[in-house]
Amino acid sequence: MSSQPTDDTGSEESSHIDDCLAIGSIVNSNSHMDYTVEIFNETDRDRPPEPHECGFGQPVFIHKTIDGTEYIIMGVIYDTQLVDPDQGRSGPRLAQGDQPQFTPGYVEERTTLAGVALLGTAEVTESGTVESPSHEMPRWTLAVDDVVEQCPDEVTRIFHTGTDGGLQIAYIERLLDVAGPLGAEVTLAIVERLRDLFSEDAHQRVLDVVEKDVRWQSSVDRGVMQ
Amino acid sequence: MSSIDSTPSTGGGGKELIGTVAGPGEGPNEFIVVTPDEQAVKTGEFITYSVPVEGTDRDVIARVTNREQARGLPETFMADPNVAPETVASTLGVPTDEIDLYRLEATVIGFYDTGMQTFSNPRQLPSPGTRLWTAPNEMLEAILPNLGVDEEAATDTSGSIDLSRVDVEDREGLAHMGWLLNREANAVDIHVPIDEFAATHLAILASTGSGKSYTAGVLMEEMMMPDSRASLLVFDPHGEYGTLSEMRGDETFSGEGYQPEVEYFDPENLRIRISELNVGDVMSILDNPSDRMQERLDGGWRAMQRRESRTWGVNDLLDEMRQQYGEDDSSVGALEWRLRRSIQRNDLFTTDANVPLDDLVAPGRCTVLQMDTLSRRDQQMIATVLLRRLYQARLAAVRNRGEDNEFDGEIIRHPLFALFEEGHRFAPATGEAPSLGIMRTITSEGRKFGFGLGIISQRPSKIDQDVLSQCGTQVTMQIQNPTDQDAIKNSVEAAGEEVLRELPGLTPGQAVVSGDSMNTPVLIQVRERHTRHGADSIPATSQWQQAHKERRQQPSRAEAADMGGGESTGEEDLL
Numbered sequence: 001m002s003s004q005p006t007d008d009t010g011s012e013e014s015s016h017i018d019d020c021l022a023i024g025s026i027v028n029s030n031s032h033m034d035y036t037v038e039i040f041n042e043t044d045r046d047r048p049p050e051p052h053e054c055g056f057g058q059p060v061f062i063h064k065t066i067d068g069t070e071y072i073i074m075g076v077i078y079d080t081q082l083v084d085p086d087q088g089r090s091g092p093r094l095a096q097g098d099q100p101q102f103t104p105g106y107v108e109e110r111t112t113l114a115g116v117a118l119l120g121t122a123e124v125t126e127s128g129t130v131e132s133p134s135h136e137m138p139r140w141t142l143a144v145d146d147v148v149e150q151c152p153d154e155v156t157r158i159f160h161t162g163t164d165g166g167l168q169i170a171y172i173e174r175l176l177d178v179a180g181p182l183g184a185e186v187t188l189a190i191v192e193r194l195r196d197l198f199s200e201d202a203h204q205r206v207l208d209v210v211e212k213d214v215r216w217q218s219s220v221d222r223g224v225m226q
Numbered sequence: 227m228s229s230i231d232s233t234p235s236t237g238g239g240g241k242e243l244i245g246t247v248a249g250p251g252e253g254p255n256e257f258i259v260v261t262p263d264e265q266a267v268k269t270g271e272f273i274t275y276s277v278p279v280e281g282t283d284r285d286v287i288a289r290v291t292n293r294e295q296a297r298g299l300p301e302t303f304m305a306d307p308n309v310a311p312e313t314v315a316s317t318l319g320v321p322t323d324e325i326d327l328y329r330l331e332a333t334v335i336g337f338y339d340t341g342m343q344t345f346s347n348p349r350q351l352p353s354p355g356t357r358l359w360t361a362p363n364e365m366l367e368a369i370l371p372n373l374g375v376d377e378e379a380a381t382d383t384s385g386s387i388d389l390s391r392v393d394v395e396d397r398e399g400l401a402h403m404g405w406l407l408n409r410e411a412n413a414v415d416i417h418v419p420i421d422e423f424a425a426t427h428l429a430i431l432a433s434t435g436s437g438k439s440y441t442a443g444v445l446m447e448e449m450m451m452p453d454s455r456a457s458l459l460v461f462d463p464h465g466e467y468g469t470l471s472e473m474r475g476d477e478t479f480s481g482e483g484y485q486p487e488v489e490y491f492d493p494e495n496l497r498i499r500i501s502e503l504n505v506g507d508v509m510s511i512l513d514n515p516s517d518r519m520q521e522r523l524d525g526g527w528r529a530m531q532r533r534e535s536r537t538w539g540v541n542d543l544l545d546e547m548r549q550q551y552g553e554d555d556s557s558v559g560a561l562e563w564r565l566r567r568s569i570q571r572n573d574l575f576t577t578d579a580n581v582p583l584d585d586l587v588a589p590g591r592c593t594v595l596q597m598d599t600l601s602r603r604d605q606q607m608i609a610t611v612l613l614r615r616l617y618q619a620r621l622a623a624v625r626n627r628g629e630d631n632e633f634d635g636e637i638i639r640h641p642l643f644a645l646f647e648e649g650h651r652f653a654p655a656t657g658e659a660p661s662l663g664i665m666r667t668i669t670s671e672g673r674k675f676g677f678g679l680g681i682i683s684q685r686p687s688k689i690d691q692d693v694l695s696q697c698g699t700q701v702t703m704q705i706q707n708p709t710d711q712d713a714i715k716n717s718v719e720a721a722g723e724e725v726l727r728e729l730p731g732l733t734p735g736q737a738v739v740s741g742d743s744m745n746t747p748v749l750i751q752v753r754e755r756h757t758r759h760g761a762d763s764i765p766a767t768s769q770w771q772q773a774h775k776e777r778r779q780q781p782s783r784a785e786a787a788d789m790g791g792g793e794s795t796g797e798e799d800l801l
Contacts, residue, residue, distance in 0.1 A: 135319055162316065170319020205309045206317050213302040213314075 015129045015154040017063060017072055023049040024114060026062075026146045032118075033137065033178045035075070037148045039112040049150065056080065056182075057189025059151035059159075060116060063124070066140055070124035073138050074151065074159050078179040078186040079115030116148060117178040117186070119171040122159055133159040135170035157197040167194070167203045169210065176214075184218035239390065240363035240413055244273060245330065247356040255334040257288070257351045259358055260296060263326035269293050270728070270749045271408045272361040272370075273332060275352045284337035285389070286348055287361055287369070289746070291724055296329035332358075333724075335746050338369040338389055340377040345369075345745050366406060366414045368392035370748050372422055373400070401448030403441075403701075404753040407736055416750050418445075418699070420454050422743040424643045424678040426698025427669050431686045431714060436703040437734045439466050440759050441752050442645060442682050445701075446470060446592060449643065450488075452481035455590040459616070459644040463605055463651060465598035469760040473592070478756050487591040491581070493573075493600050499580040500543075500569060501536045502611045510660040511603060512564045518557045519564075525550055539577035540570040574604050583619055586612070589640050602651055609652050610661040616642060617668055620675040641676030644668075649681030650688040662690055669696035687713035694718070698742035704732040 022045060028036035037060075040048045054077060061072040120135040151159075162168035169190070176183035191211050195204065219225035245261030261267055271290045276283050299320070303311035315322045336345035352358070368375050368389050375392050382388045394400060400417035428445075432438040449456035450473055460467055471488045473479045479486050505527040509520060526547035530538055543565070547558045569575045586593055595612075597605045619638040627633040646652050653665040668677050670692070681697055683689055687709040695717040702718075702725065705711055715726055718741070725738045725747045732738070732749075740747035 164316075166313065167317045168319065169317055172318050202309075202313075205306055206313055209303065209305045209309050209314050210317065212305050213300075216302060 014152050015158060016127075017061065017124060017130060017149070017152070017155060018128050020061075020149040020152060021047070021049055021053060022147050022149050023054040023058075023060065024148045026116075026142055026144055026148065027113070028144075029142070030115075031178070032141060033174065035116045035118070035142060037077075037114045037116050039080075039114055041111065053150055054080075054112075054114060057186050057193065059119075059156045059190070059193070060148045061151045061155065062142055062146050062148055064140075064142070064146065071121050072124055072130055072155070073121050073142065074119040074133075075116040075148070076119055076175070076186060076190060077114045078117045078175070078182055081113045081115075082111075083113055084110045115179075117175055118142075119175065120159070122155075130155050130158050133161065133168070135168060137174065153193075153197055156193065160194055160197070167198055167206055169194070172210070172214075184214050184221075187214050240360055240366075240409060241274075242360045243357060244360055245358050247275070247352045247354050247358060248329070249354050250351050251331050253333070255347065255351075256291075257332055257334070259290075259330040259332055261328050261330055261358075262324055263328060267293070267328070267330060267360070268408045272335075272366055272406075273358045274361040274365075275356050275358050277337075277348055277350055277352060277356075279337065279348050279350070284348065285361075285365070286337045286352075287335045287345070287366075287746075288332040288358075289335055289724075290330050291333050292331040294329045294331075295326060297325065297327040299325070338375065338745075340375060340380050340387060340389075343374045343376060344372070362390050363409065363414045364390040364392070367394050367417070370406075370414075370745060371400075371416060371418050372743055372745050373397065373417070373419055398453040401445055401454075402753060403444060403448070403739065404737075404750040407749040407751050411751070416739065416748060418739065418743045420449055420456070423680075423699035423741075424449075424456070424641065425673050425676070426742045427672070427678055427696055428645075428680040428699045428701070429649075429686075429694060429697035429718070430680065430682040430701045430703075431705065431710070432684060432701075432703030432737070433705050433707065433710070434684045435734060435763065436705075436732070437737075437752060438682050438684065438701075438703060439647065440735070440755060441701055441703065441737060442647070442680070443467070443470065443755050443757065443759060444752055445680075446645070447473065447479070447756055450479055450486040450590070450592055452479070452484045455484060455486070456592075457587045457589050457640050457642050458592040459587055459612075459642065460592065460594045461597065461605070461609055461644065461646045461652065462594050463597050463600075463602075463648045465596045466647060466760045467594045468596075469758040470592060470594060472757040476756065484590060487588070489585075489591060489593045490596055491586070491593060492596045493604075496574070496581065496595060496597070496600075496608055497576045497579040498574055498607060498611045499536065500539055500575050500577055501530070502580065502615065503575075503607075504614075506663070507607065507610055507660045508565075508569070510658055511568045511607065512561075513568070515561070515564065516557065519561050522547055522551055522555070522557045523561055536580075537578040540565045572604070574600070574607060581612075583615060583636050583638055587616065587638060587640075587642055606652060606659050606661045609646070610664055613644065613661065613664045613668060616644070617664065617672070617675070617677060620672075620677045624675050641678070643678040643680065645680035645682065647682050649683040649693075650685050653681065653690040653693040655688050655690050662693075666690065666692050669693050686710045686717070689713070691717045699739070699744070700741045701737050701739050702729060703737045704734065705729045 022040060024037040024039040026035050027038045039054050042048050056077060058077045060075050060077060063072050118138055120133060121138050122130040122133040125131055160168055172187060175187060179186050188211060191207050195207055216225065244267050245259045248258040248260045251257050267290055269290055269292065273288050273290060274285050277286050299311045299315055303314040312322045334347060336347040339346035373394060375389065377387065379392050380387045380389050382391050394417050399420050401420050403416050403418050405412050405416060406414035430438045430442055446458060449458055473486045474488055475485065505524050508523060509515060526543050529546050530543055544562050551558055597608065615636060616638065619636040620642060622633065622635055622637045623639045628637045652659065652661045665679065668679055672678060681689060681693065686694060700718050702714060711726055711729060725740055728738055728749060735752050737750055737752055738747055739750055
């Protein structure tokens with residue numbers, strides 16, 4: 001769970017989606033809602049994400065233009081996996097320590113994969129801010145190599161604000177379903193993040209109820225409560 | 227019969243599509259209905275569905291007996307009372323509009339059989355998927371009370387039977403008690419057939435302040451309408467019916483040259499002729515008569531009753547007993563003291579005066595016996611003697627004794643209805659009351675002689691169970707006391723579980739009407755009275771305030787009394 005401020009990008013107060021930190025690219029999908037993202041490392045980007053920037057519960061988005069309209073597709077990292085094809089083998093190295101960029105691939109196939117569950121969509125305005133958040137399931141699919149970016153807090157806030165100004169977390173059931181055993185944890189991570197973003201007392205109370213509900217349900221599912 | 231068409235309309239007359247049958251319920255006559263919340267169908271509502279019986283589609287009436295939420299927001303959304311569950315639901319994107327579903331349990335009452343003139347159970351539950359409607363207002367008006375709607379009255383011009391076309395307002399001899407509680411005011415007026423409850427007796431049972439005197443007032447008003455012109459006799463131990471006099475000259479009650487008469491008898495003109503008493507009555511008012519005394523009294527009383535004269539008194543009786551048992555019989559001596567104390571010195575008993583029954587009862591006359599100044603025993607004595615005389619007079623009329631030239635008794639040629647406020651005083655379950663015997667007789671046999679009784683009481687458990695169980699029509703209002711609820715359960719045949727369940731939840735003015743006058747127990751809101759209500763609670767605080775002010779304005783008695791040892795001291799006055 002990561003609720004640390006993402007001050008590295010300098011975009012935490014911004015509702016702009018430009019210049020957000022790219023944290024990975026899509027390499028696989030398990031379902032329409034569930035994608036695998038390979039986290040960038042030093043060989044992919046000059047500024048790869050720090051561990052806390054692509055941690056569990058991190059909101060992310062994919063910027064896409066569909067039928068002439070710009071959208072962001074919101075998602076959340078709900079799972080991570082380490083991949084090391086070289087596991088248990090200590091073979092010869094072709095590269096020197098000062099030549100990381102020219103190292104042959106098979107050594108660098110070690111990577112971090114993140115599971116991203118899609119949450120919904122929002123439209124991007126001409127000025128680069130987002131509006132009209134929707135927690136419906138996106139109708140279109142993402143593509144391999146689509147870049148996944150870290151979502152600024154302000155965008156997360158707008159995405160979770162309903163048309164009536166109230167808090168909205170309408171994807172929750174889908175997320176719990178897609179994220180499986182980690183569903184409750186990732187939901188609680190989002191709730192925790194929303195607590196910082198929505199300081200109003202009324203919203204905090206709603207979050208309390210949601211949190212209690214999720215905790216209770218997960219405890220029942222695990223069989224520690226009735 | 228109007229078959230329910232397939233248009234999903236909401237019609238006039240209260241017929242609205244409310245839900246769909248989900249399946250059979252627990253009991254053989256129960257089924258389950260699912261309905262969305264917006265169609266708020268309350269418990270007790272009458273619903274209808276169509277079922278073919280012997281080739282004809284019949285509109286079967288059923289009653290909603292229970293209502294549960296089948297679907298709704300989860301309870302976890304209500305974890306914080308400060309947060310509305312709808313807010314949580316909207317946050318989580320859960321739709322809140324029209325998500326509630328209700329599960330109704332309904333019990334089949336039956337379709338109205340115009341041949342039998344009552345409900346007939348088709349012994350057939352609606353199949354799942356059958357659509358249900360609220361029963362049309364006009365239909366309920368026609369079939370809920372026991373009005374005897376026959377095929378002719380219900381057949382419309384096209385030859386099919388349509389109960390909704392029966393206009394009960396056209397009928398005579400009905401008491402408009404109020405309207406069905408679940409429907410809007412006056413949407414389904416309940417008209418109770420007066421003949422039915424006047425013949426098979428009536429019980430109005432309710433705890434204090436629930437409106438039993440008010441309801442009795444409504445019934446009395448209805449009985450005094452031009453289309454009924456009842457002969458009413460009201461035993462009023464609390465003087466609650468003084469306002470009935472407003473019926474005199476009121477246009478609502480007059481018609482076709484008729485005006486109801488309202489007569490009041492107070493204790494001054496309520497005298498009992500001693501010869502009207504029977505020996506049992508006298509025994510009941512004497513102080514602990516010994517067996518020997520009872521035997522002496524019995525002998526003396528019989529001899530006196532054989533005499534021509536009806537104007538004998540205690541002295542004549544004592545003379546008679548001395549003749550029979552000797553001048554110095556000690557038992558007669560002891561009786562003398564008791565008779566003089568209980569009868570001779572009681573203003574209620576006279577040797578000659580007797581209220582003529584014709585003055586007391588007449589068609590179109592409501593006679594109120596205001597007995598609020600009398601002791602309970604005297605009230606019972608008056609009831610005993612009057613009821614006995616009236617009963618004998620009715621008996622004589624029914625048996626055509628009037629044609630017998632030798633018959634010199636009284637005859638009343640019209641049916642009677644006597645209403646007893648505080649009925650448990652006159653027919654108590656425990657303890658002695660001289661009136662109990664005659665009340666038992668009338669309730670068990672009065673039907674044949676056109677003599678109906680109405681018992682009003684706040685303590686059903688204190689009424690003699692024989693009397694209560696003979697009251698064919700019951701108007702039951704709010705009752706929370708479990709003993710009284712049990713008494714109703716044990717003695718009132720029509721009071722099923724569902725009636726008893728309603729009793730604690732009723733508010734003043736709401737009543738369950740059940741028994742012979744109704745085809746099925748019905749929950750009603752009692753209509754407003756035309757005359758004022760005479761038994762409102764006394765506003766204690768304002769009266770205290772007023773009394774205190776008046777007291778302060780008067781000179782204090784403490785000042786007036788001379789306690790300083792003068793000729794007259796306050797202390798001496800007290801002694």
